[in-house]
Amino acid sequence: MTQSTSAYIHIPFCEHICYYCDFNKVFIEGQPVDEYIEALLKEVRLSLSKNPVENMETVYVGGGTPTSLNAMQLDRLLSGLREILPYHQGEFTVEANPGDLSADKLDVLKNYGVNRLSMGVQTFDDRLLKKIGRKHTAQDVYDTIRLLEEKDFNNVTIDLIYALPGQSLESFRDTVAQALALDLPHYALYSLILENQTMFMNWVRRGKMQLPEQEIEAQMYAETIQAMEQAGRKQYEISNFAKPGFESQHNLIYWNNQNYFGFGAGASGYLGKKRYKNRGPIQHYLRALKEDHLPILEEEQLSTKEQIEEEMFLGLRKILGVEKAVFQARFGQSLTSIYGEVIEKLKHQKLITETDSSIYLTKTGLFRGNDVFEQFLISK
Numbered sequence: 001m002t003q004s005t006s007a008y009i010h011i012p013f014c015e016h017i018c019y020y021c022d023f024n025k026v027f028i029e030g031q032p033v034d035e036y037i038e039a040l041l042k043e044v045r046l047s048l049s050k051n052p053v054e055n056m057e058t059v060y061v062g063g064g065t066p067t068s069l070n071a072m073q074l075d076r077l078l079s080g081l082r083e084i085l086p087y088h089q090g091e092f093t094v095e096a097n098p099g100d101l102s103a104d105k106l107d108v109l110k111n112y113g114v115n116r117l118s119m120g121v122q123t124f125d126d127r128l129l130k131k132i133g134r135k136h137t138a139q140d141v142y143d144t145i146r147l148l149e150e151k152d153f154n155n156v157t158i159d160l161i162y163a164l165p166g167q168s169l170e171s172f173r174d175t176v177a178q179a180l181a182l183d184l185p186h187y188a189l190y191s192l193i194l195e196n197q198t199m200f201m202n203w204v205r206r207g208k209m210q211l212p213e214q215e216i217e218a219q220m221y222a223e224t225i226q227a228m229e230q231a232g233r234k235q236y237e238i239s240n241f242a243k244p245g246f247e248s249q250h251n252l253i254y255w256n257n258q259n260y261f262g263f264g265a266g267a268s269g270y271l272g273k274k275r276y277k278n279r280g281p282i283q284h285y286l287r288a289l290k291e292d293h294l295p296i297l298e299e300e301q302l303s304t305k306e307q308i309e310e311e312m313f314l315g316l317r318k319i320l321g322v323e324k325a326v327f328q329a330r331f332g333q334s335l336t337s338i339y340g341e342v343i344e345k346l347k348h349q350k351l352i353t354e355t356d357s358s359i360y361l362t363k364t365g366l367f368r369g370n371d372v373f374e375q376f377l378i379s380k
Contacts, residue, residue, distance in 0.1 A: 010264030157186035321360025
């Protein structure tokens with residue numbers, strides 16, 4: 001584990017719980033936030049002593065809502081991370097909610113070298129924002145962007161969600177237009193996925209909520225690709241669009257199936273050939289660290305077969321697809337020797353394209369990603 005890697009740091013606190021979210025998170029009020037930060041820094045130290053690395057290529061602080069921490073707590077977290085992590089330069093991202101960022105918090109982020117902000121906007125339609133349980137308004141987004149400009153933060157990405165309950169094509173088009181008018185270097189657009197144990201899933205099961213038809217969802221996606229392309233934001237992954245040079249380096253670590261640490265309650269990591277997941281409930285997480293143990297709930301040693309499958313369905317998310325030379329170097333066998341028949345079948349169905357150097361999804365394949373990925377599961 002001396003090669004370069006990355007770190008994901010999970011802050012599970014939120015000032016408000018959104019109706020569609022199934023991430024590991026809790027309402028911040030009454031939570032042991034300061035104790036959590038100290039425990040998290042202890043986990044980072046313990047983990048690095050067991051898995052030493054020379055360099056952290058990227059650091060990503062997500063959640064929850066990292067910016068639900070106050071400026072002093074953020075300062076403690078980031079000063080501790082900079083002290084312990086072997087991170088020197090590269091992409092350092094923090095997730096934020098519109099309305100949560102203040103001038104003093106931004107000064108803290110700047111001070112510790114945070115150079116990228118990821119903001120959960122979801123939609124510019126205030127009626128829909130209320131409906132999905134967001135506490136910000138479209139105006140909060142504009143106010144936050146103005147503040148970011150004042151503080152000279154220019155590497156900003158926003159997340160949008162489409163196929164929301166009650167979302168019309170007109171409302172969606174308006175959101176995309178308003179998002180692009182901000183002229184940001186990066187955008188991520190995801191269709192709503194119903195997750196178990198969310199309020200949305202309960203409402204749908206009880207017939208209290210309806211989502212747009214699949215045809216409308218597909219049209220929203222098609223129009224997204226077109227609008228982003230026209231605005232000079234190149235699609236480099238199924239759901240991500242960027243000006244050249246502003247692609248998310250941290251997310252590319254995931255899609256390239258490379259190593260990363262997962263720190264914090266409920267976080268997941270991938271080191272060597274091992275995937276692991278931390279305890280989710282905060283008290284369980286804290287208890288393990290009080291006893292000087294890593295808070296790992298489960299770990300799994302991946303077989304070569306499982307590594308190959310992950311290489312395929314993660315790599316095919318990228319517009320550039322899976323490179324044959326990289327595959328050969330990593331697994332000591334050629335891509336076509338394992339998947340020749342599958343590739344021919346998917347080429348015939350016009351879902352993937354094969355060149356001398358790679359395979360990647362066609363335009364049709366982008367809309368049927370999951371169907372394609374399934375084909376790369378090696379039968380037992």
